[in-house]
Amino acid sequence: MENIIINIFICFIGLLGLFYGGEKLVAGSVSVASIFKVKPQFIAISIIALGTSFPELVVSINAVLDKSPGIAWGNVVGSNISNILLVLGLASLISPISLKKKNFNTNIFWLFVSSLTFFIVCIGIKKISFYSGLIFILFLIITLSYSAYISKRDNKNQNKIDNKNSFSMGKSILLIFFGIFLLIISAEAVVSSAVKIAYIFEVPETLIGLTIIAIGTSLPEIAASIIAVKKGHSEIAVGNVIGSNIFNIFGIIGASAIFSAPDDLLVPKSFLSLDIPVMLISTFLFCFLIYYKFIMSRNIGVIFILSYFIYISFNLKFF
Numbered sequence: 001m002e003n004i005i006i007n008i009f010i011c012f013i014g015l016l017g018l019f020y021g022g023e024k025l026v027a028g029s030v031s032v033a034s035i036f037k038v039k040p041q042f043i044a045i046s047i048i049a050l051g052t053s054f055p056e057l058v059v060s061i062n063a064v065l066d067k068s069p070g071i072a073w074g075n076v077v078g079s080n081i082s083n084i085l086l087v088l089g090l091a092s093l094i095s096p097i098s099l100k101k102k103n104f105n106t107n108i109f110w111l112f113v114s115s116l117t118f119f120i121v122c123i124g125i126k127k128i129s130f131y132s133g134l135i136f137i138l139f140l141i142i143t144l145s146y147s148a149y150i151s152k153r154d155n156k157n158q159n160k161i162d163n164k165n166s167f168s169m170g171k172s173i174l175l176i177f178f179g180i181f182l183l184i185i186s187a188e189a190v191v192s193s194a195v196k197i198a199y200i201f202e203v204p205e206t207l208i209g210l211t212i213i214a215i216g217t218s219l220p221e222i223a224a225s226i227i228a229v230k231k232g233h234s235e236i237a238v239g240n241v242i243g244s245n246i247f248n249i250f251g252i253i254g255a256s257a258i259f260s261a262p263d264d265l266l267v268p269k270s271f272l273s274l275d276i277p278v279m280l281i282s283t284f285l286f287c288f289l290i291y292y293k294f295i296m297s298r299n300i301g302v303i304f305i306l307s308y309f310i311y312i313s314f315n316l317k318f319f
Contacts (some may be wrong), residue, residue, distance in 0.1 A: 004200055007193040014193065017186030022223035025051070025179025026231060031172035038148070041239040044228075045107060046144055048236065049243025051180035052220035053079070053252065060252050064260045070268050072256040076248045077275045080115075082218040083241045084282045085308035091225040092301030097234045099290045106150050107242045108287045110143045114249045115283040122276050127264040133257025140250035183220040191216030238290070245283065278311055 029048055033040040056075045063071035091097060117139075121128060128136075167175065194216065215222075221244055228236035257265040267276075289296060 004197060007196045007200075010193040011190050011197070014186045014189030017182050018190065018219055018223040019227060021179045021182030021186055022220075022227035023179070023231075024175045025183065025224055026228045026233060026236060028167070028172045028175025028179060029236060030233060031167045032169075032176065035169055035172065039235065040233055041107070041235040042147055044236040044239030045147055045243030045246075047176060048180075048224055048240050049247050050251075051176070052183060052224055052240065053244050053247050054180070054184065056248065057252050057255060060256045061259050064256045064265065069256070069260065069265055072252070072265070073268055073271055076252050077271060077279050079218060080245045080248050080279050081275070081282055081311065082215065082308060083221055083244050084286045085304045085311070086215065087218055087221045087225050087241055088237070088286070088296065089301040089304030089308065090222055091229045091234075091237045092296045092304070093298055094226055095229050095232075095234070096298065097229060097237060097296040099238065099294050099296060105291065107147060107239070108290045110147070111242050111246055111283060112287050114139070114143070114246050115280055118249045118253070119276060119280045122267045123272060126267045126272070128253060128257040128267075129264050130258055130261040133254040133260075133265070136250045136254030136257070140247065140254065143246055143250065179224075180220075183223060186223075187216060187219040190219060241286075274314060282307070 025048060029043040030040050032047070033043045056079055060072035060075050063069060063075075088097065121132065221240055225237035225240055228234065228240070253265070289300075294300075
């Protein structure tokens with residue numbers, strides 16, 4: 001009983017840390033965008049996305065070094081699905097998310113290309129080699145560089161960020177790194193305590209992995225996106241998802257393939273029949289909503305969340 005109370009307390013503190021860290025991350029990101037005269041969306045696609053995906057990168061590299069590549073695949077594919085269906089779904093329940101920003105079309109092009117490339121390689125070749133990993137990393141660099149150029153160009157004559165609310169460069173960067181650090185530490189606290197509670201109640205390991213762990217790895221994105229939407233910066237929430245998903249494919253899979261050398265990074269067979277197709281379908285749906293400039297209402301958010309848990313329920317049947 002004492003262990004349950006302690007873990008519930010740790011979980012509660014972790015949740016508080018998630019939202020406090022998300023608040024600082026968003027504040028620092030908006031300030032940096034103001035200083036560099038770029039849109040907050042670019043900061044979300046680059047700094048926030050890379051920061052919130054850093055735990056998955058470390059876990060995936062360690063997994064392939066330990067000869068457990070399935071964990072790396074689960075991190076990337078599961079995270080991309082939950083980022084769209086769960087993260088955006090939950091964020092839209094706080095406030096409807098506008099998908100009418102001009103720059104979104106450029107960024108979803110790269111998301112579309114990365115997801116389609118990933119799907120074709122997985123279904124067709126069923127493995128990713130060392131050199132393919134290098135190409136993936138190169139694509140990531142090109143994507144970020146092009147996004148930076150477009151954001152700077154489009155924001156040259158029109159700056160919508162309120163400079164009065166910006167901090168100094170030092171404080172802004174400190175807020176960003178503090179926010180990312182707190183998000184990662186808090187997510188780890190929530191996941192570890194939740195797993196311990198689940199084990200105490202004898203919850204099956206497969207259910208723990210598909211629910212607590214899967215959702216837990218998306219907690220940084222969830223917290224950052226909800227805080228962004230709450231503060232009226234829906235472009236940060238959307239940019240965070242776009243950037244995280246691109247980074248997961250090109251960055252994490254690319255790095256995992258490189259660290260797998262001399263062996264190739266083989267695609268698990270179970271992922272070919274369900275997980276990768278679901279990832280592609282959810283990504284295309286997200287790109288469709290942005291292309292036609294929909295407003296993601298609470299009703300659409302509910303549909304996204306329900307779709308995520310339907311996917312989880314189907315996945316359980318494969319175990």
